[in-house]
Amino acid sequence: MRMKDLVGGPMPIAKEIAEMIEKSSWIRKMFDEGAMMKARLGDEAVCDFTLGNPFQEPSHRVINRLRELVLDDASGTHKYMQNAGFPWVREKIAEHLRIETDQSFTPNHLIMTVGAGGGLNVILRAICDPDDDVIITAPYFAEYIFYTANHRARAIVVETDEHFQLIPEKIKEAIGPKTRAVLLNSPNNPSGAVYPEEALAQLGEILREKSSEHNRPIFLIMDEPYRKLLYDGVKVPWVFGYYDQSMVVTSHSKDLNLPGERIGYVAVNPKDQHAEALINAMVLTNRILGFVNAPALFQRLVAELQAEECDMSIYKKNRDILVNGLSDIGYNVISPKGGFYLFPKSPDSDDEKFTEALKEKNILVVPGKGFGRAGYFRVAFCLSTDVCERALLGFREVYKGCGISQKS
């Protein structure tokens, strides 16, 4: 892209946005090359593990409910409603959360949002003063960097351990007088880590101490769109019992396979003494950021589907094929406990170089540096099983080419 225009004067794009485009141009280049590769060789010939776009369709129950809603001729269903969303939809979700969490949720603790991405922007706009700190953990979902920048906050990155688990002491050290929130993603994209109860309990203890020390509440924001995508009998603990100043943001992109429809919600801990003020602020920010309200039809759809379970059979199959296959080759890979991503160590310490080598074998993955942890790579396995099987040969050849001795 030309950063100067032809007639003179700088480009009329905000500098910060132009820099973001510039910095992420390698991701764009990667996607463009992937698209060209598919155009040249055919979709079938390319193993594209780059996108977190679930390949599964919404279940019959979801589609049937959508049909019922659209065939039902009730008036007023496509109109504006309260910015927080339909009260009856929020009551349905509150009911679900009361059962799930044993906390006293009401519709007044909930705001329906344009997915979790919308929800996170609504939260950050509501709570962040300029130059406030938001602590995130690496590897992180790359969008967090942009979301905090949108609202003039600084993302403070704290490392996790070699199993991608929280190191509470490191988070404690990172907290200062400007810290407004800690933002965690569990199950984590890209690592698949799920944070257990003990970690949340420890973190709650630290945040209470630090909130008191700095005389300002520090929020714990849990981003949980993969909450129902779990393996090996693992459960994702709810944060509400461990820390009062907490919220959960989620979407139905992955658990109901509706990513394009943009529907999710934010749930504020009923025990948070600031709950009312927070929700009032988010009602305003949902409106003024231009979301106005979450799409009406999809609010109505998800209201009745809160208890819906995910079909994990294919994801589990894919995970096992890849984890076992890559481990056999010699890759250092931790089996994810949730979500549909692997985050193995790159056999070449230069993860971009490694990614380029994989591309030569028609395999597309994302370098770890895009998630704040260089030397790794992300494999999104929300695709058909034969792609996972087919890719193992290429993973083997590139591994060999990196000159590292194999396990077997």
Next chain:
Amino acid sequence: MRMKDLVGGPMPIAKEIAEMIEKSSWIRKMFDEGAMMKARLGDEAVCDFTLGNPFQEPSHRVINRLRELVLDDASGTHKYMQNAGFPWVREKIAEHLRIETDQSFTPNHLIMTVGAGGGLNVILRAICDPDDDVIITAPYFAEYIFYTANHRARAIVVETDEHFQLIPEKIKEAIGPKTRAVLLNSPNNPSGAVYPEEALAQLGEILREKSSEHNRPIFLIMDEPYRKLLYDGVKVPWVFGYYDQSMVVTSHSKDLNLPGERIGYVAVNPKDQHAEALINAMVLTNRILGFVNAPALFQRLVAELQAEECDMSIYKKNRDILVNGLSDIGYNVISPKGGFYLFPKSPDSDDEKFTEALKEKNILVVPGKGFGRAGYFRVAFCLSTDVCERALLGFREVYKGCGISQKS
């Protein structure tokens, strides 16, 4: 709202957001009182002219098309697509715009958005550096103040004339080295003014001159969700022929009666030399603001309905009853050429006091100060005709009470 919490320390809401809530608390108070009034007296007893929520349902064509789409079992329809929206949907809209505007629109000049509110935030995030100026005209859609603040820009308010028409010289005077854009709303909310070709031509001339003088392009952003809601044979001219650095943002909230579903688009002038860079920036900002993409199903719905006409019969009836009725009483009211709002002069120079007096008669309107022009009030007439008829008696009584002699 308590601005201090109980346990000590300030409220954990961003100061700017807390101030916005504080400042707009009178609007909230008004809505709350209106709701209480309806609860007490019944919906029927209250004439509520406060909300721009169209009471008409989507047409049978719209509903039938929605049913067709949902009954059709194509796979992949609820997934993520490009952040700009489905390419085929953008091609349908480009085709419509080619016919309408005679400009060479392609899908690459379009980005599907979460309504016009979403579109405006996507634009402003893409083009505004901190402290850039965005010129708006009063009376204005109140959200513009918030939208510019979201992205660290300053809204510079320029008055219109007594017919709510642009005063190009005033806009020219307001332009400085930090001016990034002029943002206009035609047909205008709240005044119903439509800006004619001559005004756009004059403004184009000024913006070319000033862009050159300050060596930076100044965008002309036309916000046109009411483009199809017109009276008296008036047409809304397209801006594209008058100024190259222009864009149109719109939604289908009002012309297809789908406000709750949040679907609209931004169209960048194909003649804008920066079009590609602008769209690239907006693809990023649509993503990072958390919209990600406009709701998939509603993109598909509106693709085929671009040429749909509005049924203006009830709005026209309402407009005529109110304009004639209020004029007969003595109100100074300009008949709107588009949209579904009246913006009469308040017979009491204190528009809030006048609004309070109307409330005593169970009539709810919004004081002009909410739109940057005190001494006026807004009447949203997107409701059933009998409410308009019923309200005239109250409007008459309050007018008399203001002690101004009547026309007749």
